[in-house]
Amino acid sequence: MSEYRPSDIRISDSEREDALGKLGEHMSAGRLDIDEYGERSAQVTAAKTRGELLDLFGDLPDPRPTFGKPAPAADPVPAPPRTVSYGQRIGPVLIPIIAIVLAIGLMVVFKVYIFFLLPFIFFAISGSRWRGADQRGRDDYRRAMRAHRDAVREHQRRMRGQWRDGRY
Structure with missing residues (x-):
């Protein structure tokens, strides 16, 4: 049985979205220009493992992608009104x-x-x-x-x- 390092674990769509959001924060803070943001976001969408994703943030400070956290809960959809009995x-x-x-x-x-x-x-x-x-x-x-x-x-x-x- 082979052992996986944490960096070899595959990422989910929500983790990709989290990483894209963090890249957006770095771009809005001025750490990335628009071209570099475009390149890195393309690499984020192509990334398969946590290691590939973390390599994209190697030269950036926090915030970095987080793994294993559940996605934030969406606001509940309002219930339909009661009908007349x-x-x-x-x-x-x-x-x-x-x-x-x-x-x-x-x-x-x-x-x-x-x-x-x-x-x-x-x-x-x-x-x-x-x-x-x-x-x-x-x-x-x-x-x-x-x-x-x-x-x-x-x-x-x-x-x-x-x-x-x-x-x-």
Whole structure:
């Protein structure tokens, strides 16, 4: 069985990205000019082992690439909004139906006149209470989905900025 030196261990994509970010820091500090940065970043992308990567930083002070550290955790994506449950939707519909059934039962048992039922029938046919509650529910759902979509887009924009700045 052969033994590997630490410099012979292959590097991962996240370690390459870390090294590119550190090269960017050295260029912004003025230690590397743009041509040398271009050459070294091409060598970073072609590097296969930790030794090859560390050779590129031999003449540079800290920061240097680090190995074995986990990548920084990304911000969690916001959870989608809760949807309206079945019970919340059926409530505004069930109450007038129960009132109508109760009124019909009173009419059958106690021989109450039909004009007693007219207000209930009017509200049941017009459905004004149902439409109002249902429309408010749809509007709330649309508003919540729009806010969720905007939050996801903001999260994606922030992550692209971190990647572009070399922080991720």
